[in-house]
Every structure is written in structure tokens, then in C-alpha cells.
Amino acid sequence: MKLSGWGNYPQIESTQYNFSSEEQLCQIVEEHQSMAAFGNGRSYGDSALAKNSIVMKNHNYFLQFDERNGVLEVEAGVLLAEIIEAFAPRGWFPKVVPGTKLITVGGAIASDVHGKNHHVSGCFSESVISFQLLLADGSIVECSRDENKPLFLASCGGMGLTGVILRAKLKLKKIKSNAIVQTTIKTENLKETFEAFERYKSQPYSVAWIDCLAKGSSIGRCLLNFGDFAQDQKFDFVQKKKLNIPFNFPSFALNNLSVKAFNWLYYHKVLNKKSTKKVSIDSFFFPLDAIDNWNRIYGKNGFTQYQFILPLAESYKGLEEVLSAIAESGKGSFLAVLKLYGKENDNLLSFPMEGYSLALDFKMEPGLMPLLEKLDQIVIKYGGRIYLAKDSRMSQSTFESGYPKAEEFRALRKSYKLTDKFSTLQSQRLGI
């Protein structure tokens, strides 16, 4: 069947393999090449697109929970949404969640996802105690920071290229409410934006939406949201009814004008320089999950999310350059998300480093690729890198200059005979 990531670009013809027991999975893995586990299909680009897909979504049993230390063991196909639904009302929450909760635990580990609290809590792997990994030869090994450490460091952020993650033990954190106290700061330019991030660095969760069509002295103006769980001991988490986009929008729906109008309205609807209110978990962490299939607004040709990060010292200069290049090109993005990150971890291919990251959505259209290549050059020049979980088009050399441990990762793949067994469009394009 046709398979694509969340960006609907690119598409691949892929054979789906379901399994009902580990023995059956071992057999499938033994008999095929060019495989990859496929979770809920929320990575944007081609990182989960393989000729042969192992369907993980149905493997979603909760296995055990230890009330004393918050350690939860689940199968890899469990969605973060399911964990939140079951545990938020009981006063527990995943330590790290990205901007969507509709991802599997296996996918969260393989992309080593991060969220609004990266600057204080790090990546998803920080919450992973251990997981079981099926290797190319059909053996299943336990991986943790003590056991099979090289495999642990390679698999967290390893884009599923080290085998199939079957089960994982995660540490949840205690929360005192199911509400978030959120503050919004409105800034006028990039300098103010950076100052605001610095000033509120001690806040556990923070992220900014940037008006990427602003030009000249307004470049980098933003709405910075930060906050933390409330303390009110109210645990009233309810799943709201979702809106749905039932079909692809025609490709002209998102054009320069509509994106400009959206950006202008979004920025100007906030009147105060600083405002505080109580919001729900869903609206603070996962605003887009409220609309099923929101990716369809980009039309049938799909879109790409361009997310890069720059080292702290170079962030200001680099961002200014990137934002100018985008504003000049006139190719606006609905969602331009800026965030300050904390220290880099030891995983071989994890994206975060200490600095600022910007994520932008672009509709697939003529003229986009040259712009993105231009942005690549700026990112490389300042020592940055591009997020694999969102990428569908960067070149091998861009990848290699951003990920200094790429060679170590390749060597590990080779030594475990994983290279041909597990491969995706992305791994082939980047020569991983």
C-alpha cells in the first residue's frame, strides 16, 4: 500500500507486516530486508518509510505500573495519548512530551523527541529506563544505560535503524493538577524574544510562536508561552471531541495572502504585553491534536517541516539570517516555533544541542527546495543541524556536518549487521 509520513511527502509503496507473536515477528525479520517499524505515522518526512513496514500500532498493552516510583512498562505501540488519558487523572504525566501526543512510545524513543521543557528536562530518552530491542538476527536484547549501553545510545534517536523496539520502561513524573498556568509574553523583535527566553529560563515549559513574515525592525517578533502545572489538586482530565479535516484542501487554499492574514491576526489578537491564564493539558501541550488530519490543509502535495537548531553563541546571528531569507522569499509558514534548548545528551543521533531551534512548515511547491537549500547553508555555516524526524530532503553532506557521531552510528549498524536489514528512504538518502 501507499505510505507516507505526516507531511504526505514523499509517498512510498510499502508492504505491511502484522504480527501476533514475537516468534512471528522474528520470522518476518529473518526473511526480509529493508524493513522498519512503523508506529502512528507522525514523523513528518521519510524517516519511517521503508519497503517493508512492521506495523506496531496494535501492540499497545500496558504491562505494569509501580505506584511507588512512577515506573510504567508498556508495549512500543502505546500512544502517549493513552498514557496521559490513563495517568493524568491519577496525578502522573510523561516527563517529556512533544507537540503531539499521538505518537507511539517506540517512535518517541526512536526519534528521541523533546518538548517545551527540553531546557530543564532534556529529551524523551531521559525518561526511558530500559527497552527491549529485536535485532537483525532475531535475538531480543534488553537495553539500558547499564546493559548494552552502545545500543541504548544508538537507538534513542536512532530513527528505528537499530532494530525493532518492542517494550519500554518509562519513568513518569508526579503532577499536582491537570491544569497548566500559562503566561503569554508579546515581543516586538528578535532581541526582545531572546531576552524573554533568557529571563524566563527557569520556567519548566516554554515555547514561542514567531511571526515569520514580519520584516525589517519587527523581524523575530513573537508570542512566548511559558508555564507549569498548577498546584490545585484537580485531576479532571477529559478528552475533548475533536474536529476533523475530512479531505485534502485544494492546494491554493494556503497561499501567501492567507498565511499573511493568519500570522497578522494571530500576533495581534494578543493585546497585552503579558497575560496569564489557566489552560488544559491539551491546549497547552497539544493544540494541533484538537484537529484530526490537520496536515490536509496543505493539500495533496503535502508539506515539509523544516526544523533546525543552532549553537547558543551563534543563535541570534543565524536566526536573523534565516528569518530574513524567509521573509525575502515571501514563503511564509503558518507555524514558526522557536525554542531555547538545554544541554546536548550522549545519544549518537539526537537532535537537540544547547541553543535555539526554529521549526517551520512549508507547503510543497515549486521554488521551495532552493530556499531550503539556502537555509541549509546558513545552518551549516553556524554549526547547526536539522531534525531527522521532520526531514525529507536534506543532503548527505548537510547531515554529516550536523551530526558528528554519524560515522560511529554507521559502524554500530554494520557491526550488528543492521545496515541492509533495517533501512528507510531517509537512511538510504543520507547513507546512514
Next chain:
Amino acid sequence: MKYVLIVGAKSDMAKAIAREYAKQGFNLYLAARNVNELEPISNDITTRFQRVVQCFELDLTDFDSHESFYNSLPEKPAGVITAVGYMGEQKNSEVDFEECHQVIDSNYTGNVCLLNIIANDFEARREGFIVGISSVAGDRGRKANYIYGSAKAAFTAYLSGLRNRLYDTGVQVLTVKPGFVATKMTENMDLPENLTAQPEQVAADVFSAQQKGKDILYTKWVWRYIMLIIKNIPEFIFKRLSI
């Protein structure tokens, strides 16, 4: 806390329904032919929602065992949901009556035998709900699956009569007619995405229809209209079609 009995609890749809009811605050009795196979889902639900889940062995085609099974439940349930369904291979059912019989007994006779017992209890108690998972396949016989379809049609008619009988006692009977659902039963079929429901969606629909006291639920809802069209195609045309 009240118990809901789920029969045929090993299927993907039943698992999703079990999770939904547990999430909404019910304890569960799960019944299936092989009780050991219920262990993972039972453990899953206990871990997620901290409900009491008890598992029972029940072969729906072993009619004589139904009475003692029902009497063995520690506390009578507030409702029963039967999700037993066996499609088999239509071609096999045509040539092998054993297989054909199995399809009929699993989808119809077995349900009748068990629900007769439960209906009598609910009628006497003047409370309870009965949810039968039938199928859109029962709305009109097609060559692709008419053995299965005819058993579901009979089950649909049974539920309709039962609803009529129990109306005065306040016992609710809900007939569920799922269209395509993405489960193990259909994993090798190439189903159209817009017409195919996920088991979780079916479960949420079932819970909400049952709580609202509905009689008949098509899920996804669009199947009500698809079947309306299919039912209204004149027979002289219908007999020529391959749908």
C-alpha cells in the same frame, strides 16, 4: 462498582470496548473460549484504569454450558455486550457444512442461547442493557459473505424482537452494525480509509449510544446511508452485481 460482561472479549473490537467501559468507570467480566488469552488485556485494563477485571472461559457454541457460566458470575452484571463474531471463508462455508454451521452457531445460535438466559434475568430484575454486535453484512445478503451475513441478519432480527419484548421492563437492547473496522479479521483486506473505523472509535460510539439509550447504531455513521442505498436496489438489478 458495576460490572459489564463482555463476551468474545479477545477480538480487537471487544478489547477496545472493554477499555472504554473501564475508562468510564465499570468493572469487567471478560469471557472468551480460551481464558489464558485474556490475561494480557485484563492486565492492561487493570494497569490503565485500576478496575476489577475477572476472566471466564466460555465457548459460545457449547450451548449447555451457558446457564452454569452465567450463574457462576459472582455478581450479576449491569449489562452484557456480545462481540462474538466469526466470519470464516465464504467459499469454505459453501462446500463444508461443518464450517458453515460454525459460522451460524458463532454469530447466531450461540448468542441466542446465552442472551435468552441473560434476558430472563434482566427482565426479572427490570434493569440492565444488552448490546449485540451484529454487522452491516446482515442488512442484505451478498455473494461475497452471505453465510456470515445471514447469521448476522438473524441476530439482528433476534435483537429487534428482544428489544420489543423487553421494552416495558426498561431493559435496553442496542444493535450495533459496524461497517469496515480495522481489526485482525480485516488486516489483509485493502479497505477504503474513509469508510473504515478504528476499533477505538467503534468502542466510543457503542458506549455513547448505549448510555443514550439508542436502539440501533451504525458505525461509522455513514454506513446507515450506504446500507439504505444497498437495501433499496431492486432485486433484479442486485442479483447481477458484484459488490
